[in-house]
Amino acid sequence: MGAYAYQALDAKGKKVKGILEGDSERHVRSQLRSRSLKPLDVKSTRSKNKTESTASASKGLGFSFGGPRLKIREVSLITRQLASLVQSGLPLDEVLQATAKQSRKPQVKAIILQVRARVLEGLSLAQAMAEVPRVFDNLYRSMVRAGESAGFLGPVLEQLADYTERAQETKQKLQSAMIYPIVMVVVSFLVVGILMVKVVPKLLELFSNSNAELPTITKVLIFMSDFLVNYGLLLVVGVAGLIVTAQWLLRSEKRRQVWHRMLLRMPGIGGFILSAESARYANTLGLLVNSGVPLLEALRIASQVLTNKELQRASAEVAVSVQEGTSLSRALDQAEIFPPLLVQMAASGEANGQLADQLLHAARNQQRELEFSVNTGLSLLEPMMVLVMAGMVMFIVIAILLPIFQMNQLIGA
Numbered sequence: 001m002g003a004y005a006y007q008a009l010d011a012k013g014k015k016v017k018g019i020l021e022g023d024s025e026r027h028v029r030s031q032l033r034s035r036s037l038k039p040l041d042v043k044s045t046r047s048k049n050k051t052e053s054t055a056s057a058s059k060g061l062g063f064s065f066g067g068p069r070l071k072i073r074e075v076s077l078i079t080r081q082l083a084s085l086v087q088s089g090l091p092l093d094e095v096l097q098a099t100a101k102q103s104r105k106p107q108v109k110a111i112i113l114q115v116r117a118r119v120l121e122g123l124s125l126a127q128a129m130a131e132v133p134r135v136f137d138n139l140y141r142s143m144v145r146a147g148e149s150a151g152f153l154g155p156v157l158e159q160l161a162d163y164t165e166r167a168q169e170t171k172q173k174l175q176s177a178m179i180y181p182i183v184m185v186v187v188s189f190l191v192v193g194i195l196m197v198k199v200v201p202k203l204l205e206l207f208s209n210s211n212a213e214l215p216t217i218t219k220v221l222i223f224m225s226d227f228l229v230n231y232g233l234l235l236v237v238g239v240a241g242l243i244v245t246a247q248w249l250l251r252s253e254k255r256r257q258v259w260h261r262m263l264l265r266m267p268g269i270g271g272f273i274l275s276a277e278s279a280r281y282a283n284t285l286g287l288l289v290n291s292g293v294p295l296l297e298a299l300r301i302a303s304q305v306l307t308n309k310e311l312q313r314a315s316a317e318v319a320v321s322v323q324e325g326t327s328l329s330r331a332l333d334q335a336e337i338f339p340p341l342l343v344q345m346a347a348s349g350e351a352n353g354q355l356a357d358q359l360l361h362a363a364r365n366q367q368r369e370l371e372f373s374v375n376t377g378l379s380l381l382e383p384m385m386v387l388v389m390a391g392m393v394m395f396i397v398i399a400i401l402l403p404i405f406q407m408n409q410l411i412g413a
Helices: 025-034 045-059 072-087 092-102 106-120 125-129 138-150 153-207 216-249 253-265 269-290 295-304 309-323 328-335 340-352 355-412
Strands: 002-009 015-022 038-044
Touching: 002 025, 015 025, 015 106, 025 038, 072 092, 072 106, 072 153, 092 106, 106 125, 125 138, 138 153, 138 269, 138 295, 153 216, 153 269, 153 355, 216 355, 253 269, 253 309, 269 295, 269 309, 269 340, 269 355, 295 309, 309 328, 328 340, 340 355
Parallel strands: none
Antiparallel strands: 002 015, 002 038
């Protein structure tokens, strides 16, 4: 059986949409008629996903293949439901069917039913999930595969649910923390821009008929105001052009590697990136090793969750060293880029036979350090933005008031 998306008319002539399982389009149409629905369109969700994948590929802009994508919150909910139902002892096809029924979103329902259809055809759960790689990534599928092989699918799914929920919480915290600074920056630029383009030119007209020498600060303000009035749009286009050009240049693998290496060496930014990437790397390694995935395969998968190309290169070197017989801690140390804490925890885990636990512990420490750095940076950013905004407004006020004071002194004399 497969999953089919349909559009039909009910008894009142209202269009309805949904997902149904069936052996064929004809079977689904028959089911719709038995429900007093007039079928308008019935399509296999599997073919639909392939079409979407092809459309994305044809754009040629670097989009990934594999059909639809779900939010991390939706993947987390699916995983938690699967874990609970699998551990209750239900057969896998019934687990997937029950999970699909609990979902109210047609896209989620279609993906789960597509996976169920492939499972009924004889594929393993990991193999069926591989047909929607943008929903279930390599890490997810590898853990599911290891759980199926070892007969511990329920506990592995439980670990995956915890992992996705933590990832969702971290993402929400970062998004919430960034809202206030972003709003402040946008409002500051808007206020200053309106002052410079609308208010300042009218005030400066007071001095246009005066033959008195204007203060330097006022001349600078006049120049900036004239520039924004005459070339403001050109400036915006130029900045947008620079951004597009930078993105085009960074499509080159070599240039992107150089740029990512520079980012790691930048004060402040480099430490933030290293903490975030190391936490993700250690967490992935720990989860995979704890699920029974061989270390070499775990290292290969963990390198794929890294977004920084320089760290990806170092991770690949670590995998090669381990394959040649070097211990993981020594290989990490030889890379000379990973945090000392991660190296020490890996060495401790290898010594006491608890590598997975130590890696997960290192990931939690890195995550706490990352959250502390983010909170500290944001707490400093907010007063800095207030000071910058006050400084710009003070500059405008002084530049306007100085010539007025000079004119009053001349009149008084």
